[in-house]
Amino acid sequence: MSRELCFSTAIELARRIRSCEVSVTEVVQAHLAQIERVNPKVNAIVTLTAERALAEAREKDAALARGAAAGPLFGLPVAHKDLVPTRGIRTTYGSRIYRDHVPDQDALLVERLRGAGAITFGKTNTPEFGAGSQTFNEVFGRTLNPYDLAKTCGGSSGGAAVALACGMVPIADGSDTGGSLRNPASFCNVLGLRGAVGRVPPWPTDAPWGTLHVPGAMARTVADLALMLSVMAGPDRRSPIAIAEPGDRFRGDLGRDFKGVRIAWSRDLGGLPVDRRVTKVLDGQRATFEALGCHVEDGEPDFTDARHVFQVQRARLYHRVREFMERHEFLLIPAAQVPPFDVSQPYVTEINGTRLPTYIDWMRVCSDITVTGLPALSIPAGFTDDGLPVGLQIVGRHQDEWGVLQLAHAFERATGFHRRRPPVAD
Numbered sequence: 001m002s003r004e005l006c007f008s009t010a011i012e013l014a015r016r017i018r019s020c021e022v023s024v025t026e027v028v029q030a031h032l033a034q035i036e037r038v039n040p041k042v043n044a045i046v047t048l049t050a051e052r053a054l055a056e057a058r059e060k061d062a063a064l065a066r067g068a069a070a071g072p073l074f075g076l077p078v079a080h081k082d083l084v085p086t087r088g089i090r091t092t093y094g095s096r097i098y099r100d101h102v103p104d105q106d107a108l109l110v111e112r113l114r115g116a117g118a119i120t121f122g123k124t125n126t127p128e129f130g131a132g133s134q135t136f137n138e139v140f141g142r143t144l145n146p147y148d149l150a151k152t153c154g155g156s157s158g159g160a161a162v163a164l165a166c167g168m169v170p171i172a173d174g175s176d177t178g179g180s181l182r183n184p185a186s187f188c189n190v191l192g193l194r195g196a197v198g199r200v201p202p203w204p205t206d207a208p209w210g211t212l213h214v215p216g217a218m219a220r221t222v223a224d225l226a227l228m229l230s231v232m233a234g235p236d237r238r239s240p241i242a243i244a245e246p247g248d249r250f251r252g253d254l255g256r257d258f259k260g261v262r263i264a265w266s267r268d269l270g271g272l273p274v275d276r277r278v279t280k281v282l283d284g285q286r287a288t289f290e291a292l293g294c295h296v297e298d299g300e301p302d303f304t305d306a307r308h309v310f311q312v313q314r315a316r317l318y319h320r321v322r323e324f325m326e327r328h329e330f331l332l333i334p335a336a337q338v339p340p341f342d343v344s345q346p347y348v349t350e351i352n353g354t355r356l357p358t359y360i361d362w363m364r365v366c367s368d369i370t371v372t373g374l375p376a377l378s379i380p381a382g383f384t385d386d387g388l389p390v391g392l393q394i395v396g397r398h399q400d401e402w403g404v405l406q407l408a409h410a411f412e413r414a415t416g417f418h419r420r421r422p423p424v425a426d
Helices: 002-006 010-018 024-042 050-065 108-115 158-165 182-188 222-232 247-251 276-283 286-291 306-311 315-327 361-370 401-415
Strands: 045-048 077-081 119-124 148-152 171-176 191-194 214-219 262-265 295-298 330-334 376-383 389-395
Touching (some): 002 024, 010 024, 010 222, 024 045, 024 050, 024 077, 045 158, 050 119, 077 158, 108 119, 108 171, 108 222, 119 158, 158 171, 158 182, 158 214, 171 191, 171 222, 182 376, 182 389, 191 401, 214 222, 222 247, 222 401, 247 401, 262 286, 276 376, 286 295, 286 401, 306 361, 330 361, 361 389, 376 401, 389 401
Parallel strands (some): 262 295, 262 330
Antiparallel strands (some): 171 214, 191 214, 191 376
């Protein structure tokens, strides 16, 4: 039963808790046992608040007995990325400078998740200050890919992705600048959603007007992802870029008829080097969208100078992409240009024989999308011949996370790739 609880969906766990089929304490104990058994092999959760979580679980069970259960995430375990401030819980940012740092405030997303009834389990590993899509630092070391312990889990939300894949938590938060929600999701066979700028307001932040970095949700199913987003999203006066729309809109029915919907399919976003193993896996999924009734055609917006734009200015690129997306409701591209690579390698230096000029060029299929401000989701889309996960990136129109989630839900139901667990977790 313990293993069953750990791989239940968040929605199913929440239902079973509310119907008293299982106690919050049992759910917490099951996940703590999974962490104790699996985490030493993968190093995903780097600060664990077990006693605090158990005490909170007992309090929630008492509240449930009184009929006082509150919040859509009531009793669900969650782990926070080690870049996210958590009051009273060590937050290192993956840096020796902050090895013993304990914040005196919670981030906005922590406030909202706890307010919805979630129980904090601790912190997940990240590279120092979240720089790069490979999760390692001098405080906690490397986080390993559960599908192959010799490979990277990606990053910078790598600890979160691995914790989800291994059944240590049913939901986890992360953040994304150049691909840090989407890349580890692709590498670990889970989902990561980079929402529209301001959908999940960033706070605290030294750059309140910034539009590249966004907090976001990660989960094992689209429905769980939508549930988590419904809690995290919504306006806040501390964030001047926050979208005014409330988050509860994401709790609707994800079902939709996609007959006739125009989709652009791009193997390489206009010439980016993409590993042949990734292309092989994703090519096989084009027919899935056609079977859903979509009108799929080759194409991508003009991403000329996108690499430069990611570091400087972006108005012209935005309008080029906006005009393209008026003709196509969705853009489908790889979520990562390579499959998981050797964990001892800091970053990818070449793809298919093409040398890459900087340490972030191997993740341009994500960072190029970042500068458009469009919502983008990485969803499990298959495995390489040697069993490594490959994610597909679904890009939607301006602030249309709901449409992205609906298409992802349809693809998930048609394929079922998310059901495959990493061997280390069983």
